[in-house]
Amino acid sequence: xxxxLRAAEEVIVYSARNEQLIKPLFDAYTKETGTRIKxxxxxxxxxxxxxxxxxxxxxxxxxxxxxxxxLWRAAEEGLLKPIHSKVLQENIPAHxxxxxxxxxxxxxxxxxxxxNTQKVKPSDLSTYEDLADSKWKGRLCLRTSKKVYNQxxxxxxxxxxxxxxxxxxxxxxxxxxATDVFSDDTQVMKAxxxxxxxxxxxxxxxxxxxxxxxxxxxxxxxWPNQNGSGVHVNISGxxxxxxxxxxxxxxxLLEWLSSQKAQNLFSDTDMEYPANPKIAPDxxxxxxxxxxxxxxxxxxxxxxxxxxVKLMDRAGYK
Amino acid sequence: MMKPYVLKVPFERGxxxxxxxxxxxxxxxxxxxAGLVLTPLGVVLFSVFSETNDVWLHFVQTSLVxxxxxxxxxLLGVGVGTTFLGVSLAWLTAACDFPGRKWLDxxxxxxxxxxxxxxxxxxxxxxxxxxxxQTQLRSWxxxxxxxxxxxxxxxxxxxxxxxxxxxxxxMLARNAFLTQGRRAIEAAQSLGQGRLRGFLHVALPMARPxxxxxxxxxxxxxxxxxxxxxxxxxxxxxxxxxxxWFGLFSLSAAAQLASLLVLIVFIVLLIEQRSxxxxxxxxxxxxxxxxxxxxxxxxxxLAFAYAISVLGIAFIIPxxxxxxxxxxxxQQDFDLRYLSFLGHSVxxxxxxxxxxxxxxxxxxxxxxxxxxxxxRTAVRVATLGYALPGSVLAVGIFxxxxxxxxxxxxxxQTLFGIEIGFILNGTLAAMLLAYLIRFLxxxxxxxxxxxxxxxxSLDETARCLGVSGVPLLRRVYLPMLRGGLLTAALLVFxxxxxxxxxxxxxxxxxxxxxxxxxxxxTSEGQWERAALPAVALVLxxxxxxxxxxxxxxxxx
Numbered sequence: 001x002x003x004x005l006r007a008a009e010e011v012i013v014y015s016a017r018n019e020q021l022i023k024p025l026f027d028a029y030t031k032e033t034g035t036r037i038k039x040x041x042x043x044x045x046x047x048x049x050x051x052x053x054x055x056x057x058x059x060x061x062x063x064x065x066x067x068x069x070x071l072w073r074a075a076e077e078g079l080l081k082p083i084h085s086k087v088l089q090e091n092i093p094a095h096x097x098x099x100x101x102x103x104x105x106x107x108x109x110x111x112x113x114x115x116n117t118q119k120v121k122p123s124d125l126s127t128y129e130d131l132a133d134s135k136w137k138g139r140l141c142l143r144t145s146k147k148v149y150n151q152x153x154x155x156x157x158x159x160x161x162x163x164x165x166x167x168x169x170x171x172x173x174x175x176x177x178a179t180d181v182f183s184d185d186t187q188v189m190k191a192x193x194x195x196x197x198x199x200x201x202x203x204x205x206x207x208x209x210x211x212x213x214x215x216x217x218x219x220x221x222x223w224p225n226q227n228g229s230g231v232h233v234n235i236s237g238x239x240x241x242x243x244x245x246x247x248x249x250x251x252x253l254l255e256w257l258s259s260q261k262a263q264n265l266f267s268d269t270d271m272e273y274p275a276n277p278k279i280a281p282d283x284x285x286x287x288x289x290x291x292x293x294x295x296x297x298x299x300x301x302x303x304x305x306x307x308x309v310k311l312m313d314r315a316g317y318k
Numbered sequence: 319m320m321k322p323y324v325l326k327v328p329f330e331r332g333x334x335x336x337x338x339x340x341x342x343x344x345x346x347x348x349x350x351x352a353g354l355v356l357t358p359l360g361v362v363l364f365s366v367f368s369e370t371n372d373v374w375l376h377f378v379q380t381s382l383v384x385x386x387x388x389x390x391x392x393l394l395g396v397g398v399g400t401t402f403l404g405v406s407l408a409w410l411t412a413a414c415d416f417p418g419r420k421w422l423d424x425x426x427x428x429x430x431x432x433x434x435x436x437x438x439x440x441x442x443x444x445x446x447x448x449x450x451x452q453t454q455l456r457s458w459x460x461x462x463x464x465x466x467x468x469x470x471x472x473x474x475x476x477x478x479x480x481x482x483x484x485x486x487x488x489m490l491a492r493n494a495f496l497t498q499g500r501r502a503i504e505a506a507q508s509l510g511q512g513r514l515r516g517f518l519h520v521a522l523p524m525a526r527p528x529x530x531x532x533x534x535x536x537x538x539x540x541x542x543x544x545x546x547x548x549x550x551x552x553x554x555x556x557x558x559x560x561x562x563w564f565g566l567f568s569l570s571a572a573a574q575l576a577s578l579l580v581l582i583v584f585i586v587l588l589i590e591q592r593s594x595x596x597x598x599x600x601x602x603x604x605x606x607x608x609x610x611x612x613x614x615x616x617x618x619x620l621a622f623a624y625a626i627s628v629l630g631i632a633f634i635i636p637x638x639x640x641x642x643x644x645x646x647x648x649q650q651d652f653d654l655r656y657l658s659f660l661g662h663s664v665x666x667x668x669x670x671x672x673x674x675x676x677x678x679x680x681x682x683x684x685x686x687x688x689x690x691x692x693x694r695t696a697v698r699v700a701t702l703g704y705a706l707p708g709s710v711l712a713v714g715i716f717x718x719x720x721x722x723x724x725x726x727x728x729x730x731q732t733l734f735g736i737e738i739g740f741i742l743n744g745t746l747a748a749m750l751l752a753y754l755i756r757f758l759x760x761x762x763x764x765x766x767x768x769x770x771x772x773x774x775s776l777d778e779t780a781r782c783l784g785v786s787g788v789p790l791l792r793r794v795y796l797p798m799l800r801g802g803l804l805t806a807a808l809l810v811f812x813x814x815x816x817x818x819x820x821x822x823x824x825x826x827x828x829x830x831x832x833x834x835x836x837x838x839x840t841s842e843g844q845w846e847r848a849a850l851p852a853v854a855l856v857l858x859x860x861x862x863x864x865x866x867x868x869x870x871x872x873x874x
Binding site for chain 1: 563
């Protein structure tokens with residue numbers, strides 16, 4: 001058997017982050033280092049089952065997902081291994097990574113309040129909890145509780161307020177709804193812009209994508225809970241699989257993903273916020289203003305997700 | 319009531335002692351195919367005995383009644399809707415003549431190439447409060463219209479699913495009417511019956527197995543659907559399965575719910591088959607294209623208006639909207655990779671169509687030649703894969719595949735001391751196997767109905783002439799099953815191109831398809847960017863649909 005003198009390095013990635021959002025990064029990395037990257041995309045649930053079934057024979061080195069809950073779950077199920085990397089520890093703040101270093105956030109997704117600028121003054125708004133107030137009766141639009149972003153938001157509320165109070169808030173949200181919940185954030189914003197309702201909760205990059213296409217829509221973002229715990233953030237992130245065959249190469253890629261150049265690419269392609277606080281967000285994203293993030297570790301979202309789902313069911317939040 | 323018809327088949331010469339004592343080759347083939355399908359179902363069903371947790375209790379306490387009621391109304395609505403549209407359109411195009419019939423005949427199959435969840439999104443996009451229709455109405459009226467049908471509602475889901483799924487019934491019923499309908503009507507008329515009575519009392523009952531076959535596919539598809547109902551945020555049994563899995567982190571609870579689903583489908587299919595086995599359906603003789611019932615004047619135009627409005631709502635409007643979107647993102651998104659997405663989709667659809675047709679042919683022939691309880695049950699089991707939600711089935715297929723791979727890896731390691739990677743997993747073979755398991759029901763429905771049409775006296779004649787077994791299949795059945803096989807191949811081809819969960823889970827690295835592309839764009843709600851691959855899917859489905867209509871109009 002012959003082997004090339006210096007085999008090109010290779011990393012195999014399972015990704016729940018869409019192809020159009022990761023491929024540009026992988027291409028850039030390959031160009032810079034010569035490392036080839038093979039990847040497959042799927043939803044988080046099937047990807048985790050796949051990793052579990054493949055066990056020690058899995059070809060995957062790196063798992064990339066959106067939502068901290070999914071990373072937390074992958075770690076809980078023993079699919080990821082602890083990573084000792086000074087670079088990652090320095091680049092990624094503590095609340096955006098696993099306390100045991102099995103995964104690291106790479107971009108931040110802020111879930112905030114969006115409102116109709118013709119009908120709502122920013123001074124009317126204050127917190128997520130305030131949307132339960134009766135002054136919003138018939139004026140609120142929400143996305144379905146089945147989306148993990150809402151499950152995480154409610155999970156964080158449970159960790160702050162406890163279950164009974166959170167359930168009360170969610171029930172009142174549901175009571176304030178102007179129409180049935182929508183299946184995605186863009187529909188929520190369009191409904192607010194069209195006057196079907198006045199206020200809602202969305203991830204900021206959906207706002208960015210919509211406004212780029214239709215800049216005249218009367219919509220603006222509001223950063224809630226600034227006098228309290230801060231805006232709810234989630235992450236997309238990655239961890240090295242327990243049975244990675246190219247562990248070192250995967251680690252190098254992961255470290256690179258937290259570096260300046262990649263952070264810009266990583267967050268800019270989807271108008272998200274860089275996880276590395278030393279990197280400034282894209283100009284257009286920066287124009288939405290700066291805000292205080294909720295610093296509770298995002299892994300809480302995973303721990304409390306099933307409580308959140310059940311709570312929302314009980315509260316009648318479809 | 320006629321007695322069930324059972325073929326008594328003498329043992330063929332040349333059958334080995336082993337086969338005679340145990341199972342013959344038809345039974346072995348049928349059981350093997352049933353085993354293939356049963357394995358993933360078994361993996362899922364087995365979870366019934368695994369850990370029990372409070373997920374069930376939670377569903378019972380909060381949402382079970384709603385879920386069951388929603389699922390029931392959806393099945394009822396889509397069942398009635400697709401039967402009505404499918405049967406009426408099939409009758410018009412197959413047995414009557416009216417302006418535009420020639421091209422409507424094949425054009426009415428086109429909605430098949432559109433994934434239902436894409437139509438769902440287009441429908442909501444157009445008709446919801448923020449859509450162009452209501453927006454325009456508001457600007458004309460200066461206020462909200464007093465009443466506008468609510469698109470995000472039970473009626474809305476039923477409408478979308480009916481419009482995208484009716485071709486299953488249409489294609490099979492059309493096949494039935496083409497060959498026997500008019501002849502039957504003529505017979506009825508010669509006995510002094512009117513056309514309508516002839517249709518209701520003769521043609522319709524005679525086409526029942528075809529209609530039931532199409533309807534069974536529609537209902538299984540409806541039960542397994544996740545995409546459409548989640549866009550409407552309409553909670554069904556399937557959404558509960560996904561919620562248990564993704565939201566509550568319990569694949570076992572999800573699998574338990576899924577098992578219940580499979581059990582219900584199995585019972586329904588058995589009942590349907592029992593009721594059918596007491597009847598005989600066969601060819602009512604040759605009829606020529608010339609003797610279609612002419613619909614003249616106003617009635618002809620009425621028929622045209624009806625057919626064209628169904629086509630318009632189910633196909634032209636959605637594709638029009640998709641084209642507008644696709645045009646908008648074309649420059650940004652289109653690149654040469656689309657050629658490979660298209661190539662992969664067409665290749666997978668074609669290969670899966672061949673494979674499932676072969677499988678269906680074996681099942682149908684075995685059922686005819688060895689009509690015993692074991693074979694009948696095995697055939698039923700072999701068509702259950704279609705009823706499971708895609709992702710659940712994908713996991714059920716993946717786990718045993720990996721298990722086999724692991725055994726082989728260890729075996730080779732101990733024997734030869736070399737380490738190898740997966741042999742099956744991540745190959746096209748595994749992928750095609752998964753498609754076979756999922757879509758066997760689709761092919762079987764069409765081929766089985768065609769087999770029903772072959773009169774048993776033909777078997778007897780053939781046997782008198784010394785033709786039986788495989789030669790009987792090749793020389794007698796196969797030519798007569800051509801129409802059914804073509805229908806089956808087209809249905810599977812288009813279904814595989816639209817399929818997502820199995821494609822996502824089992825594709826080899828780099829084997830992205832148009833549906834994978836749609837997934838990438840829709841999973842973050844970028845519907846307009848999903849329009850480009852969706853339009854490409856429609857184009858890829860166009861040619862086979864044209865070919866099919868060409869061939870199936872040539873009468874056997």
